[in-house]
Amino acid sequence: MTVCLLTLAAGIDRDCDAVVAGLALPWSSGVVEGHVNRIKMLKRQIFGRVGFNLPRKRVHLA
Template sequence: MPSLHAFVNGLERDLAAVTASFTLPWSFGVVEGHVNRINMIERQMYGRAGFNLLWKRVLLA
């Protein structure tokens, strides 16, 4: 299974980051939630409006 081996090799290369993600108390979950919400609004408005309307929707959502 080459894809599984590639995944495991990637984990081994980033072992310090993977270990830190499980042992440190910090989380970027809230930030990722906001980024996901803004990306969803951008996808809904693609080709329909400019930056000003997108900015207003992000602030009001």
């Protein structure tokens, strides 16, 4: 468990500017992350079942 905490602390220290900006700035990438999550879910649902046209159409219509 100590190794995990040290690894986490090292990662936060390495990305210190990004961490400070994420906590201090009012902007959020939540909307973009939601779209990426939705597309990944659609891909998982139809993986290996059909050709390329149906997944493409489903992503555009969803």
